[in-house]
Amino acid sequence: MPAVETQTSLKKLVDFLSTQPETAHLTEEQVTADATREELGIGSLAVILLVNNYIQANAPGVMIDPAWVPRLNDVAGIMSVLDEIDQSAS
Numbered sequence: 001m002p003a004v005e006t007q008t009s010l011k012k013l014v015d016f017l018s019t020q021p022e023t024a025h026l027t028e029e030q031v032t033a034d035a036t037r038e039e040l041g042i043g044s045l046a047v048i049l050l051v052n053n054y055i056q057a058n059a060p061g062v063m064i065d066p067a068w069v070p071r072l073n074d075v076a077g078i079m080s081v082l083d084e085i086d087q088s089a090s
Contacts, residue, residue, distance in 0.1 A: 059089030
């Protein structure tokens with residue numbers, strides 16, 4: 001992913017996380033492309049709920065894809081899933 005796209009995806013993720021009760025405390029400095037969800041204190045169920053909340057807010061009708069689960073262990077993977085959701089919604 002080119003640097004500009006990464007920055008855009010990262011900003012989108014940080015903005016979304018700030019709206020969620022479990023992740024509102026996270027700062028832009030903490031949420032980096034190479035951070036893991038464990039380093040951010042996001043559990044495995046919580047990340048699925050975050051993806052579901054993102055879908056409800058931005059892409060109603062898109063279904064969670066089980067193939068995404070292995071990609072949800074780090075910020076780069078989470079960004080790629082959210083980008084895929086956005087593409088599916090357009």
